[in-house]
Amino acid sequence: MKPQILFSLVGLILIVQCKGPAAETREFDAISRVDSGVPSAVMLTAYSTTLLANGTDQTRLRIAVTDSLGREITSAGDSIRLVVTGDAIVKVAEGESLSSGKDTTEHIYYDFRLEHGVANLLLVAGTQPGRVKVEARSGKLWPGSHEIHTLPAGFELMKPTPEQITPATRPVDRMIGADISFLPQLEDRGLHFFDNGEEKDVMELLRDHGFNYIRLRIFVNPENVGGYTPGTGYCGLPHTLEMAKRINQAGMKLFLDFHYSDYWADPQQQNKPLAWAKLDVETLKDSVKAYTTRILLALKDQGTLPAMVQIGNEINHGILWPEGHISHPDQLAGLLMAGVEGVRAVDPNIPVMMHLALGGQHDEAVFWLDNMIARGLQFDVIGLSYYPRWHGTLEDLQMNLRDLAGRYQKPVNVAEYSNFKKEVHEIVFALPGDMGKGACIWEPLSWHSDLFTKEGKATEVILVYDDLNKRYLNETE
DSSP, rough: OOOOOOOOSSSSSOOEEEEOOOOOTHHHHHHHHEESSSOOOEEESSSSSSSSSSSSSSSEEEEEOOOOTTTTTTTTOOEEEEEEEEOOOOEEESBOOOOOOOOOOEEEEEEEOOTEEEEEEEEEOSSSOOEEEEEEEEETTTTTEEEEEEEEEOOOOOOOOOGOOOOOOOOOOOEEEEEOTTHHHHHHOOOOEEETTTTOOOOHHHHHTTTTTTEEEEEEEESSSSSSTTTTOEEEEEEHHHHHHHHHTTOOEEEEEOOOOOSSOBBOOBOOGGGGGGGGHHHHHHHHHHHHHHOOOOOOOOOOOOEEEEESSOOOOOSSSSTBBBTSSSHHHHHHHHHHHHHHOOOOSSSEEEEEEEEEHHHHHHHHHHHHHTTTTOSSSSEEEEOHHHHOOHHHHHHHHHHHHHHHHEEEEEEEESOOOOHHHHHTTTGGGGOOOEEEEOHHHHHOOSSSSSSBBBBBGGGHHHHHHHHTGGGGO
């Protein structure tokens, strides 16, 4: 986050050519890029989504367009409109100012064209802390967007000492995983699953095709009004206990994802559960620890303890807002440490993950990990989500994972992904020193993963995992 002098914006509205790199051969070109095609979506990567509101802090924006398979179209010259809501401006990456206008809603926008299929810009934070939404639009294509959180200029940036960078000591398995938390809902709607025409329990089906881990999300009280599933309570403790039994019976391992909310928790929302709504930060810490311990003890009592636990979901902007927002880093670190303590109280040998979004955004990952580790947070595994429409190229992912594993001496895992199934695993498992511990596909039973049809029939795409198991798991079993 290097300061840079701001250039004033001019009032004229014009279309500019944002210079991109000339065509070059990159490692993953064959799978992730095509020379021409029909655009389907705009790809927008912000390499940091946390900035200081000091008028100079900035992040690079990379814009491209992709086809229906998520591949960048390298010859694209599409017109893009970048709309910014909040206190920030956009400049050309070379430092020149970029002409702007205002739409009928008074939002600032910038018009430009892709060159060689890409545009590189800079978003510069203003001086008012808050949230900045950036959306890249092009005609009827699916837009790309990010929410940037800008922190008070007085935020205390910290870096860990060498003594705080400690190698992981708890054994961490290699994982070919699947998050299938939607399964009880799908089955209650009457969906059945088939492999080669034969109906099969989906747990066994996934196991037979090479999966060894199942990830489950758990909400505090999802049955509450405003919760994940009002009245029914899917992804609460009772459903989690039943799913854990099925995972165990199928011979796989449980990877438990604590959301610490009644509803989805991610970089755009980390809302306190209703039962904790009026608690102060010290009482929140006690609640996080006690709740974590209570859930794990219930799983332990039925013989289905998780093999790995993540404290929070995509937490680069914090948990339990507002007290645990990243703008209060000491409080956030304390809440996360309380979660870790809750795990250790049940079984000190369970590996604990800290899970960030933005798999290819190195600046964001280093900012968060530096500031949390320097404040005393200790954990075992770095987890990242990777969705290329928002999280960068495969080259970005590869560079980020390599650097983080070496920099912090901790194993890494891609805790969520969907695209580029084979390549994601190859990148992770190729990390030096066996520091890559696998990946977990997001909701392959119901999402657009191509592993199953809408009728629950396994497609030939699932055979990728048979091969991945032979290549990366059999040698360690």
